[in-house]
Amino acid sequence: MSECDSRGEQLEAADDEPVARATAPSLATLWQRRIGRRDLLSGFGKAALLATVSPAILSLAACDDTPQYTPDDIFGFEEVPHGIDETHHIAADHNAGILIRWGDPVLPGAPPFNVLEQSAASQLAQFGYNNDYIGFIPLPYGSNASDRGLLCIHHEYTNDDLMHAGMADADPREFYTRRIAEISMAAHGGTIVEVARDGNGNWQVVTESKYNRRITPLSTTMSISGPAAGHPRLQTSEDPTGHNVMGTFNNCAGGITPWGTWLMSEENFNFYFIGQPSDEAEAANHERMGFPAGRAYPWGAYHKRFDLAAEPREPNRYGWVVEVDPLDPASTPVKRTALGRFKHEGCENALTKDGRLVVYMGDDQQFEYLYKFVTAGMVDAGDRAANADLLDNGTLYVARFEEDGGRWLPLVHGQNGLDETNGFASQADVLIEARRAADILGATPLDRPEDVTPSPATGKIYVALTNSKERAPEQVDAVNPRAANLWGQIVEMEPEGGDHGAENFAWTLIVKCGDPRFPAIGAAWHPDTGENGWFTCPDNMEVDAKGRLWVATDQGSGWSASSGGADGLYALATQGEKRGLARRIFRAPIGAEVCGPCFTPDGTTLFLAVQHPGADGTKSFKGFERTSTFEDPATRWPDFDAAMPPRPSVLVITAKNGGPVGG
Template sequence: MSDTSRTRASNENFLALEKYERSEDRPVPRPMARPFSDIAAARFSRRSFLQGTSSAVLALGVSGALAGCSEEGEAGIPGFNFDEIAHGVDETHHVAPGHDADILLRWGDPLFADSPPFDPENQSPAAQLKQFGYNNDFLGLTPLPFGDEESPHALLCVNHEFTNDPLMHRALSEAADPRLAYTPQMARISMAAHGGTIVEVKKTDGKWAPVTDSPFNRRISALKTEMMLDGPAAGHARLKTSADPSGRKVTGTLNNCAGGMTPWGTYLMAEENFHGYFAGSLDEHPEKRNYERVGIPGGFYPWFIADERFDINKEPNEANRFGWIVEVDPYDPASTPVKHTALGRFKHEGCETVLAEDGRVVIYSGDDQRFEYLYKFISAAAVDPGNRRANMNLLSEGTLYVARFAEDGSGEWLPLVFGENGLDASNGFESQADVLIETRRAADILDATPLDRPEDVQPNPKTGRVYAALTNNSKRGEEATDAVNPRAHNIWGQIVEITPEGGDHSARKFTWDLLVKAGNPAKPEIGAAFNEKTSANGWFACPDNLEVDPQGRLWVATDQGKGWPKASGSADGLWALSTEGETRGLGRMFFRVPVGAEMCGPRFTADGEALFLAVQHPGADGAEDYAPHGRPSTYADPATRWPDFDPAMPPRPSIVVITRKGGGKVG
């Protein structure tokens, strides 16, 4: 097929690009356990309103008690020290007074001594592979050298989740039919812009800057980077392709959303909405049941016009090679990244680690789609503090669990193990490899609890508790409502707090509570619940990424997508959120992104004196509802030109570094 005919074949696929971020809106039809909303309603209907804010903050939302909350926000949060900023939306970013917000890296910035200058009018795959990638999401930091937490050098690890092609290319803005203007070259540029960046950063006089000639700098892409598969599914027939008959090698990683850093200094990349990159038909397809359960073919990116492996009819198994957790050694730019099949295949949002009491590593991860599940993995062996190299094998073997929540506030982690609880030939599983390739279907059989789009999951090593961001679920039906939890068509989300039994993350049992129910507490019909002292700017909608800073404080980044006009009327941002005592559930707004952007990847330095933030797809979401623009945002006509505000530059996803004026801890 010629390039021209391939491009025309992508007609319908290109239109889906604009719907890509909202792909989580469509739950996959299948029989499910009781919705989490039912369980929460049953639980909280029996809880006493008189328990008080510190232990039952949700009860405050029941009778509209929050509607009269102070707009001045005079109440502070113990441990936090900043004046909050206001809700709003405009073309630039805003940070709490007393802090600086400096741009560290932008899409297209050089990463190597021989990187070409960024020219948005003359992009190429080769240039992009030497430049900072697009849509920065997860951020990780590890000191240089490893173990020296006081070093003024660090390696910054960045996920490049996806591309907003109409904001990247002038030709797509100016074409009469942009579907026909999308070319194989654009597809290859998109592949090169996906993946990740590892870049050395250095602090000088209190400010951080990239080191563009560092030998540690590296671009990881969907276009070129060779990776290994390991664990129970590696080498399985369902992972073999014409290019890789071994089933153990794969080119690239894609849609890397949140992620994690391990205690041994490696970088974990979570592959999320991998379904959107594959096109084709499932008619008589050997993986029909499997692919339907994860939404393949999504067809949001017509990459098949440049690479036939993204056509599920040409390469029936290629899609089974995505949806995993990828481990990268940032200290060795020549190392081969590893996709760990032991951690399961689903739309991973994050993979944060914590150690169990016996030293085994525990990794929590959400499956980012409405009515999907919460997972954790426990390694078979313990971390060896004196053998970093040996620790890099820890994620190759272990047990994956899925969560079931009970209405009495208890919960259980259910093992996804072949041969147990129906995960056998009677349900179409012939091995542990099958269980892990079809993790979602295995979790269905175990009667796991469907959640309201579980995204980032963040353990707090200082308290032993775990926080899970449930971003929203507009598809919850009216039948799930009641007087205590009136959250049908929930476009605001909530945060679940999980306490492992005995404080041990390897425990099978846990208890749970809701820390907040997001949305405007001044509108009783929403049913939001924050601390009663939360100000008019201290509440948020659609919690997404979570971060626990070196002091044990919780920070919440939001992602409302195109729904921001209804969910809050304000741009996304970063909030401090109290989890303890009388201020539990009290939020304060710290940072706000430009119109159309998403707040991602909060990451503190070990001393707490710098906060790295990822601002992705500025100008993209909801531009039609932004009154000063009021129309679609494109390369030629964007809703903002942040951060350059140069008429020759499109908006550019960027990393921001926050420091306190005069020095000291951020926030």
């Protein structure tokens, strides 16, 4: 891994480093083959994906003939222009207010935030760092309330160089003390917090709520369930049973189940272990997951479970999906091993036609795979308790994109080479090494598959492929003519028969990201997309009641090359004559990533996360042009207090007319 300026840039670099192995044909290659053999250039004349693309791409971007909205009311807001500066910008006809910031109180009795006197004990009662995914559960449970509910929020990682004085340019292994390591651990994980509108209609945190809770790798004991629970490869000296584990970390996009539980994804967990693995039997497994990870968080100097030499099987206890019950603060979170182990991004879900739950998941690293899990049992909508262990039984699938459509391949022990001849003695082994199992099945490597979002409006699934910086020139083709792609694209998938349980699917690209003014980039948008509507590096997504896809972007430190401006939130039309038309409603401050867009049921409130402000790419920020530090940050958003560094925050976006966000 190359040396990077900030912790966030180190994590970004890890995402951009593919793990070398033999793979199936790339998505770009499959598109090229499809164009070469299909004779369907007529019959899709309404699909105007735009400017700078050939007639072939227009024919393949098939649109839905039953739009959910008319062209005049697709976007009811004033667009925010491209640019970059120290603060955020919202459409002029909308409001954006800060709801909660790093260090704000969560638990009753939490101390006031003092950035110069931080402690793990204080942080465990306060809002964590780098808020990512946001889920909303209406209160009372079972209602469709849009004025009171629980927010379930991930805290992905910590930018310690912006959290603590004196860390600039320091090697974390030399700067860290037990106190700093445990503050970092306490700032990871997640937060459950009750929010409600006050008498003036403004959203507030209910600080005395019985539901408020922090989930962290320092303080939260979790159980392990499913096929891998108790397996010897999950047994350690601290947990010889293999059934219990302390905490979760590096949680990215997630999901809320139909029975109101929170699914927390574990992504770049390899970044938290130090030392060299002492168990030769796990060497290949660890290598496939990216161990050792270079400049890791040095938690292992103080908690031996993060030292690979002392506990070489501990990494097998991370990289899972964790289910949490926000309605029961005393409940024990559960790692559901049936959903597989990899660098999870997203756990959004949908129902099959016969009532089973399907969970869609990306593996966020260059040239990794797209997965789904289908439960064996059906969701019981009338009995919440009956769904308690539904995620322990079912089938994990990985996607292979064919020349015309695609298939979901089951990752089942004993089938298709997933047996002892390839080192899989049981289903537990298949799940622990889901990446290697997917390699054997010939899954299609994708360009950093991040959030995966099914649309209730169309029944289709949207996959954010953030970028493909490592694409080689020999992978360039007519439909994706860009080596070292900095911009990314969004794939639209349609399950056969409209059933999420189907093993076959159709697929197309709804947009290819980048500036359409430059033909060499090869961007593909609806021709009405304006100079401020196009975007790059799609990441988190959400679908609203009108079927619009809301896309949050994450350019990382490469913003100056990919767009020249800050990250933001965009609305994208997915249906009808305006399919592929995008418009920006929000722009983030310098160095920040936009995450977790989440609507209330009535659509009148949008919760939005802004993480690591002042962190990424600050050397490219004109007028600043240096590394951002605690003492000298590129911005002090959102407080703009000379005594306070930048603070990751959750915002509340509402329309000034009181109607749905975005019109």
